[in-house]
Amino acid sequence: MKRTEDFPSEDSKVRKRLYSPPQDFDISREGSNDPTSEYAPRDTSQDATVTILNTPYPHTCSMARLLDLSLPELELISEFTHHTHPEILKANAQPDLQWMGRPDLLASSRSLKLAFLFLASSDLAQKKTQQVVGRYPQMPVNTQERLLREFTNLLKWFKYESQEPNSLFRRDDILLPTAIYVYLCGLAIGPQLLPFFTSCRQDLAGLCNSIHNTHISFSGEFQPPAVAYPVLPDRMRTLLPKEEDLWAIVDHVLVDENIPTMAERRHIRTVLSTEIYAMIELFNMDVAFRSISHLSSWCVFNTEKFNLLRQEQNPYSTIVIAYYLAYCHLFHSWGWWRDRAQYDLYDVVEYLPDYYMEYVQWPLAVVESFEWTYEDLLNGKFRMDAEKMKSFR
Numbered sequence: 001m002k003r004t005e006d007f008p009s010e011d012s013k014v015r016k017r018l019y020s021p022p023q024d025f026d027i028s029r030e031g032s033n034d035p036t037s038e039y040a041p042r043d044t045s046q047d048a049t050v051t052i053l054n055t056p057y058p059h060t061c062s063m064a065r066l067l068d069l070s071l072p073e074l075e076l077i078s079e080f081t082h083h084t085h086p087e088i089l090k091a092n093a094q095p096d097l098q099w100m101g102r103p104d105l106l107a108s109s110r111s112l113k114l115a116f117l118f119l120a121s122s123d124l125a126q127k128k129t130q131q132v133v134g135r136y137p138q139m140p141v142n143t144q145e146r147l148l149r150e151f152t153n154l155l156k157w158f159k160y161e162s163q164e165p166n167s168l169f170r171r172d173d174i175l176l177p178t179a180i181y182v183y184l185c186g187l188a189i190g191p192q193l194l195p196f197f198t199s200c201r202q203d204l205a206g207l208c209n210s211i212h213n214t215h216i217s218f219s220g221e222f223q224p225p226a227v228a229y230p231v232l233p234d235r236m237r238t239l240l241p242k243e244e245d246l247w248a249i250v251d252h253v254l255v256d257e258n259i260p261t262m263a264e265r266r267h268i269r270t271v272l273s274t275e276i277y278a279m280i281e282l283f284n285m286d287v288a289f290r291s292i293s294h295l296s297s298w299c300v301f302n303t304e305k306f307n308l309l310r311q312e313q314n315p316y317s318t319i320v321i322a323y324y325l326a327y328c329h330l331f332h333s334w335g336w337w338r339d340r341a342q343y344d345l346y347d348v349v350e351y352l353p354d355y356y357m358e359y360v361q362w363p364l365a366v367v368e369s370f371e372w373t374y375e376d377l378l379n380g381k382f383r384m385d386a387e388k389m390k391s392f393r
Contacts, residue, residue, distance in 0.1 A: 067107060073117055077106070080120035084335075088119075088184065091334055093289030109174050111157040115181035118150050122188045123335055135370050136338045139190075148193050151185055155207075158182055162214055179211045183300070188336040196299070196344040197321050199313050199351075205299035209307065212300045238287045240280060241377070241386040242362055246323055249359050250276065253316055258355070271305045272320055279324060292331050292374050298324060315356040321348055326363035330377045332370060342367040362389060 064074040089097060106113035125147070129137035139147075158178065186194050186204045196204045240246065253259065253269045278301055282294040309317040322345055329341040345367050349360050366372075366386075376382040 069113075076117050076120040076124075079124060080116045084119050084123050085116075087335060091291060092293040093285070093291040095289070096291070096293055105174060105177070109161060109178055111154060111161050112174065112178045112181065114150070114154040114157055115178060115185055118147070118154060118185045119181070119188060119336070121150065122147060122185075126335065126338075135332070144190070144193060147189055151189050151194075154182065154185060158211075179214075182211060183208050183297070184336050187340065190338075191340045191343040191347065195347055196325070196340070197310065197348055199311055201307070201311070205302065205310075206307070208297075208300045209302060237280065237284050238380065239383065240283055240323075241327065241383040242323065242391070243280075245362065245391055246276060246320070249316065249319055268309065268314065268316060271303065271309060272316055274303060275306050275320055283327070287378050290378060292334070295327060296331065296337075313351060315352055318348055318352050319356065319359045322360045322363040326366040327377065329367045330372050330374050330382060333373050339370075362386070362391065365389060 063069075064071055067074070067077070069077060106116055125139050125143050126137055129139050129143070162175070183204075186207060194204050194207075200206075201209075250269055250272045253272070254262075254265050256265065259265045259268065275298075279295070279298050282298055282301075285294040286292055306317060310321075325341045325345040325348065328337065329339075329345075331337040332339055332341070345363060349357070349364070352360065366389075372382045372385070376385075
């Protein structure tokens with residue numbers, strides 16, 4: 001068989017190394033006709049075919065190419081990894097960190113990658129904004145339009161991946177972190193573009209409720225109907241600020257003559273009590289773990305009956321939401337909350353009848369001030385200060 005040699009012509013070093021004769025090679029004897037000489041011509045027809053190939057060398061590859069990112073996107077992922085993500089982890093309880101995702105999961109889900117990019121882009125936009133309205137910077141209109149387009153694209157991919165039957169997206173370690181980050185993106189986009197609560201379901205609360213129901217359908221977890229019962233006795237838990245006022249408002253439902261029948265009054269009171277007990281439970285979880293993630297997610301667990309009251313613009317559901325937004329206003333030091341609870345509260349109480357306005361005077365007074373923080377809410381200082389503020393009772 002014919003001997004073949006395959007050398008890449010561009011690799012001169014390999015060629016020189018393979019063609020160089022052995023050290024004991026005598027050039028004077030090359031071409032000798034002595035048949036006994038080791039340098040004499042010989043018949044190579046019976047030799048096996050030998051293919052000598054160049055040794056492959058590893059080629060460098062950029063991190064952007066490995067992660068399927070452009071260079072601007074790689075810069076945003078670096079911003080998210082070193083600044084945004086650590087802040088998000090600080091706001092969450094230790095047992096919940098396993099659900100907060102890791103930046104290395106972005107290759108598993110396009111919607112998760114888009115959420116990371118959105119949060120980093122939003123943080124950078126806040127840092128670069130010079131115009132300040134109230135306490136926090138007000139992003140320019142063109143920046144808000146760009147963020148709205150990015151958020152719409154994120155929702156499109158989230159819907160697409162959730163409907164894909166064989167997608168890795170349905171795994172809990174990908175789906176749940178993505179849902180959490182979609183909610184954080186909805187908070188970060190601001191109340192002007194995505195209100196928290198409205199009379200219809202086209203708001204952030206409705207979006208989060210839908211995502212929660214999607215996760216339940218994927219995981220197969222049974223969601224029992226919520227029942228209005230106290231989680232813990234008062235002496236064994238931390239009370240919400242102005243919790244006594246909140247219960248007094250709910251009890252007032254039974255004597256409200258604007259509600260025609262007693263059966264309807266009892267129904268509304270039961271629905272409101274269920275939501276307040278859920279708020280109490282989530283708040284005490286945050287107190288135990290020194291976090292804000294549980295109370296922030298109260299809207300995710302709103303029952304369908306409460307959502308129907310919201311759609312009907314029931315004044316008592318509006319009052320409960322007003323108190324909730326007053327609590328969330330103390331999260332203003334976190335980049336995705338800022339001062340949005342203030343504007344959300346103004347939108348919520350705008351259509352509240354004058355007869356019920358006295359019940360929301362305390363929440364309106366709270367959102368006017370940035371004196372308190374989430375630490376004051378968790379350690380009880382805000383509750384003590386709230387007792388000194390004017391009450392409707």
